[in-house]
Amino acid sequence: MLQTADRLFYSRGIQSVSMDELRLASGVSLKGMYAQFPSKASIVLEVLDRRHRLWTEGVGARVALATTPRDRLLAIYDYLADWFVDDLFRGCGFINAFAELGSVSPEVAHRAREHKESFQAYVAILVAEAGAAPALAPQLSILAEGAQTTAAIAGTGDAAIHARLAAEILIDAAMSADDGPSAGAGASAGAGPSAGAGPSADNGPPAGAALAGERAA
Amino acid sequence: MLQTADRLFYSRGIQSVSMDELRLASGVSLKGMYAQFPSKASIVLEVLDRRHRLWTEGVGARVALATTPRDRLLAIYDYLADWFVDDLFRGCGFINAFAELGSVSPEVAHRAREHKESFQAYVAILVAEAGAAPALAPQLSILAEGAQTTAAIAGTGDAAIHARLAAEILIDAAMSADDGPSAGAGASAGAGPSAGAGPSADNGPPAGAALAGERAA
DNA sequence: GAGCATAGAGAACGAACGTTCTCCATGCAA
DNA sequence: TTGCATGGAGAACGTTCGTTCTCTATGCTC
Numbered sequence: 306m307l308q309t310a311d312r313l314f315y316s317r318g319i320q321s322v323s324m325d326e327l328r329l330a331s332g333v334s335l336k337g338m339y340a341q342f343p344s345k346a347s348i349v350l351e352v353l354d355r356r357h358r359l360w361t362e363g364v365g366a367r368v369a370l371a372t373t374p375r376d377r378l379l380a381i382y383d384y385l386a387d388w389f390v391d392d393l394f395r396g397c398g399f400i401n402a403f404a405e406l407g408s409v410s411p412e413v414a415h416r417a418r419e420h421k422e423s424f425q426a427y428v429a430i431l432v433a434e435a436g437a438a439p440a441l442a443p444q445l446s447i448l449a450e451g452a453q454t455t456a457a458i459a460g461t462g463d464a465a466i467h468a469r470l471a472a473e474i475l476i477d478a479a480m481s482a483d484d485g486p487s488a489g490a491g492a493s494a495g496a497g498p499s500a501g502a503g504p505s506a507d508n509g510p511p512a513g514a515a516l517a518g519e520r521a522a
Numbered sequence: 523m524l525q526t527a528d529r530l531f532y533s534r535g536i537q538s539v540s541m542d543e544l545r546l547a548s549g550v551s552l553k554g555m556y557a558q559f560p561s562k563a564s565i566v567l568e569v570l571d572r573r574h575r576l577w578t579e580g581v582g583a584r585v586a587l588a589t590t591p592r593d594r595l596l597a598i599y600d601y602l603a604d605w606f607v608d609d610l611f612r613g614c615g616f617i618n619a620f621a622e623l624g625s626v627s628p629e630v631a632h633r634a635r636e637h638k639e640s641f642q643a644y645v646a647i648l649v650a651e652a653g654a655a656p657a658l659a660p661q662l663s664i665l666a667e668g669a670q671t672t673a674a675i676a677g678t679g680d681a682a683i684h685a686r687l688a689a690e691i692l693i694d695a696a697m698s699a700d701d702g703p704s705a706g707a708g709a710s711a712g713a714g715p716s717a718g719a720g721p722s723a724d725n726g727p728p729a730g731a732a733l734a735g736e737r738a739a
Numbered sequence: 740g741a742g743c744a745t746a747g748a749g750a751a752c753g754a755a756c757g758t759t760c761t762c763c764a765t766g767c768a769a
Numbered sequence: 770t771t772g773c774a775t776g777g778a779g780a781a782c783g784t785t786c787g788t789t790c791t792c793t794a795t796g797c798t799c
Contacts, residue, residue, distance in 0.1 A: 316625060317625050317626060318621070318622055318623065318624075318625060318626060320537050320622070321623075321625075321626050323785075323786060323787080324786075324787060324788080325785095325786085325787095333747095334746070334747045334748070334749095335747085335748085335749085335787095335788080335789090336746065336747065336748090336789090336790095337746070337747075339787095339788070339789080340746090344787080344788085345786095345787065345788090395624075395625060396620075396621065397671075399675075400617065400621060400671050400675070401621035401622075402621075403613075403621075403674070403675055404535070404613065404617060404618035404619075404620075404621035404622055405535055405537070405618075405621055405622040406535065406538075407535075407612075407675075408533060408534050408535060408538075408612060409534060409535060409538050414675075417675050418675055418676065418677070421672065421675050421676065422676075440684070440687065443672075443680070443681070443684040444684050444685070444687065444688040446668070446672065447665060447668035447669055447672050447681055447684055447685050447688065448664060448665065448668055448688070449668070450667070450668035450669075450671050450672050451663070451664035451665055451666065451667035451668025451669070451671070452664055452668070453671075454614075454617050454667050454668070454670075454671055455638065455660075455663065455664050455667050457620070458616070458617070458620055458624075458631075458634050458635055458638050459635065459638065459639075460635070463660070464660070464664055467657070467660040467661050467664055468661070468664050470657065470661065471661035471664065471665070471688070471692055474691065474692055474695045475688055475691055475692070478691045478695070540755075540756060540757080541756080541757060541758080542755095542756085542757095550777095551776070551777045551778070551779095552757095552758080552759090552777090552778085552779085553759090553760095553776065553777065553778090554776070554777080556757095556758070556759080557776090561757080561758085562756095562757065562758090
């Protein structure tokens with residue numbers, strides 16, 4: 306049920322999928338669905354939670370296969386490369402959900418923020434384990450982020466290759482720059498990703514906005 | 523009218539804005555709107571086209587202010603930094619539109635793809651003018667892409683700083699690696715997308731599609 | 740078999756949407 | 770002033786949606 310909902314929401318967008326389609330695709334009656342979940346919105350949130358879990362596990366598993374701290378960082382992009390060539394790939398489900406509902410559903414926005422913060426925190430741990438400068442972490446996160454949207458819109462998986470190459474350069478620069486005591490390489494596989502409560506950043510400063518009431522362009 | 527539509531679509535999502543709200547906010551009657559545009563979908567496409575123009579002009583203008591090829595590449599991230607702190611910033615309008623309607627509206631998907639391809643081609647020109655290895659271009663594009671979604675979801679502008687720092691490292695690596703005859707540094711301000719009017723009072727950058735004939739606003 | 744709880748199919752409901760239509764006020768030409 | 774074209778306000782229409790309700794078939798307990 307949640308799996309079916311995820312498949313439909315992800316492939317077509319949340320608002321484009323009706324409860325009736327969900328019923329048809331999942332085989333669960335309308336009554337059954339409303340017995341499990343109080344509303345469509347709650348299904349959306351459950352789907353996001355589930356997707357976060359799958360992503361976290363998927364990345365973690367791929368990272369665990371790598372042996373060196375450097376390869377563990379690069380494993381993220383290998384994971385992305387595999388994902389991007391999936392026929393059903395259509396970008397990051399959280400970015401998509403945020404774009405569609407983020408400004409109209411605080412819960413969706415919150416889920417997306419938590420998901421991204423969790424990933425960024427995970428990358429930061431891997432960076433620390435590699436003994437690289439902390440500034441490397443947001444750079445690698447941004448690369449992963451950009452690769453996902455680029456691949457989604459372009460419809461090709463090239464972005465993973467480019468992001469990986471860029472990551473190699475950034476990693477090498479950050480490790481040679483600050484290396485020093487080639488730190489945390491000791492802590493091998495341990496650190497699992499975990500959603501950390503981050504700074505609940507506000508929005509940015511001001512900016513002018515024109516209000517209503519103009520004529521045709 | 524298109525400006526108002528853009529503001530509403532961008533800030534709340536396309537499907538969350540009704541024609542009635544558009545009427546109220548723009549001051550144009552329903553009849554007037556349907557006299558100008560055959561449907562809401564056509565308004566969406568016009569808005570995207572317009573947004574693409576503003577983005578192209580905005581980035582071009584910022585790049586034109588820089589003097590060295592290296593600074594012209596970095597100017598992209600300065601432009602992003604300014605944009606991200608705008609109160610109304612909510613990510614890239616094309617990514618958002620693609621996430622919401624890309625799989626249900628081929629025209630929207632096409633506009634998004636064209637917009638991204640246009641930006642990537644622009645970056646490639648700047649990279650060539652800097653005499654750097656061509657592989658640098660997609661890396662810088664991905665950084666810009668990732669910065670936009672990261673900033674949107676996080677609600678802070680930090681991503682622009684991180685992306686800029688990463689870009690510096692990648693640029694330096696690409697220019698020292700392949701440099702050779704330190705090529706195109708000759709072409710100073712020349713290239714770029716029609717560096718025209720600055721960021722017109724409107725909202726942030728983005729929007730719209732580029733090429734192939736659609737009707738005028 | 741009788742009685743009953745469960746749950747599925749799908750009708751029903753109220754709201755919202757995109758689009759079209761009706762009505763009316765306005766401004767201009769003669 | 771009369772006649773007419775223009776365009777706004779907003780009602781109307783047909784559809785879709787999320788959610789609830791009705792009806793009925795099924796299977797279980799005694």
